[in-house]
Amino acid sequence: MKLLKLKSLLAGSLAGFAAQNLNGQTLLTEGHTDVGIVYESGGWNLHIGQHLAIPPMEYSPHEAILGVDIVKALTTVPAGSQWSFMGPAGSSVWILPAVQNPDILFLGFGTEELASGLFLNDEVTLSLKAVRSPGQFAVYDVGMFGNPNIYMNSGDGITAGDSILLTASGHQHVNWAFSGPGTYEVDFEAVGMLVDGGDFSSSGPITYTFSVQAVPEPGTVSLVILGGAGMLAFMRRRNSCN
Secondary structure, three states: OHHHHHHHHHHHHHHHHHHOOOOOOEEEOOEEEEEEEEEEOOEEEEEEEEOOOOOOEEEOHHHEEEEEEOOOOEEEOOOOHHHHHHOOOOOEEEEEOOOOOOOOEEEEEEOOOOOOOOEHHHEEEEEEEEEEOOOOEEEEEEOOOOOEEEEEEHHHOOOOOOEEEEEOOOEEEOEEEEOOOEEEEEEEEEEEEEOOOOOEEEOOOEEEEEEEEOOOOOOHHHHHHHHHHHHHHHHHHHHHHO
């Protein structure tokens, strides 16, 4: 009976770990990462890039989840009305900061691969189109006097003003704020006015998935699997001796 109970418990644990990868998505939890924006061969390519990784990696938005460690990214909303877009002062908020922290994602907007001369003034706009989530989502940076410049904020309704202007061959890091744990499906749209023909071009909404969750330490899943397998073997040996 004990062996059967252990088998059942281990099977349940392994099924839980396997479910994290059933859809083939990769959970990204640290390192220099970008929401990459490219226009080539007459079409948009919005992706997730880890160009400083060894080897460099690039994912379609549906292939990867942008992880926000529920412990390491946790902070509180500062006092002052200028910060109320993230929630009441002193309340919990999870932030991927614009300054690199090696323990969590260093996430920015990357247009290094967007060629100059394609768009008017070499500029494209990335807009927030929708957020499906358990909490508020915001993107901002901090000015020289310590006040936030808010680019996107789902907390006060999503309008045309929820956008950021990006320059070809550029790169920009911002703060990404989440007001609660859970999964955030965030739709971005890239638009620009093409120089050739003067046509307005849009990528259409592209969904990126963020997950504010507990991030297992490297090797945790393997240790559980090996440990469980070892325990099953031990139980079998003990039962065979009885």
